[in-house]
Amino acid sequence: EPEVTQTPSHQVTQMGQEVILRCVPISNHLYFYWYRQILGQKVEFLVSFYNNEISEKSEIFDDQFSVERPDGSNFTLKIRSTKLEDSAMYFCASSPGQSGVKPQHFGDGTRLSIL
């Protein structure tokens, strides 16, 4: 069964540095998402992306965050200047259509540790 893949599985970065988290969604999917899960807390929506543009973003997704689909397969999340509070598990997801009908499929996540 096709899977969403994320790299790296664990990223350690100094505070203030830029970090890029990478995802390869399922190939025929059209909608892409990033969520994060701070240790011990809920999974929180960050952003959704469709047709090469952001379709929705949460309050968490401020100017320090950006997403890009640089080619036909990758979907990236960039944090420009990381803060300690950005430490979390970041999940990429994709769906063939709107998630109301087709479920979102999640990757195994990237654990981001900010020092």
Place this chain on the structure above:
Amino acid sequence: AQSVAQPEDQVNVAEGNPLTVKCTYSVSGNPYLFWYVQYPNRGLQFLLKYITGDNLVKGSYGFEAEFNKSQTSFHLKKPSALVSDSALYFCAVRDKAEYGNKLVFGAGTILRVKS
């Protein structure tokens, strides 16, 4: 705004016994409802969804869930628990009345099945 409540942090059940993991939701319109399971160091794995139609929906691994509109609940059930069902379970909702595809998750419930 949409929200999900999972009132139990942890549910303990003996192998072979029926299990229930509770979920209630709040939306302004009609809901799309989902259950996901998370095993250690893995992403969220889709179990089942309610879109419309029959209130009892069946999903993967013998799980089912019952949609109750009057009680705004979507409890996850399984007739006979397995030790391998032990994991973290998340209920999620999307409000049909709201623009966008984001899922709003509950805090999660740890299911422990003992042999």
